[in-house]
Amino acid sequence: MNVIINGAAHELPSGATVAQAVQKLTEAVSGVAVALNDEVVSRGAWSSTTLSEADRVEVLTAVQGG
Template identity: 40%
Template sequence: MSTHILVNDTARDTHAATVSELVHEVLGHVPDAGTAVAIDSAVVPRSKWESTQLADGARVDILTAVQGG
């Protein structure tokens, strides 16, 4: 079953069931650090990514730290 969500303000259909699966789908891997996720403006702690389920219509923001100046 596919879930319809918004990821970084872009509509997306996904088969990912959890935050961890979605991060892997979007980034191609699950980083050890430097990435933050919020669902409906609530930050999801890294320790909860594998257990946090995605709901249809959720607004997900995936933010990554970038080095540079």
């Protein structure tokens, strides 16, 4: 299945979850936020929220600095 993660196409297995999409981009365990089709997905729902063909996932990571 093809999904868009941070603007780029990625191939994921059918039934893939938001958690799997996040793992495609980062191994960070904190400071990460996710939106699926413009709706924020709470961290507790990542592993139970399945993706569909052509879904848009935005993965945002916190950055320190000034």
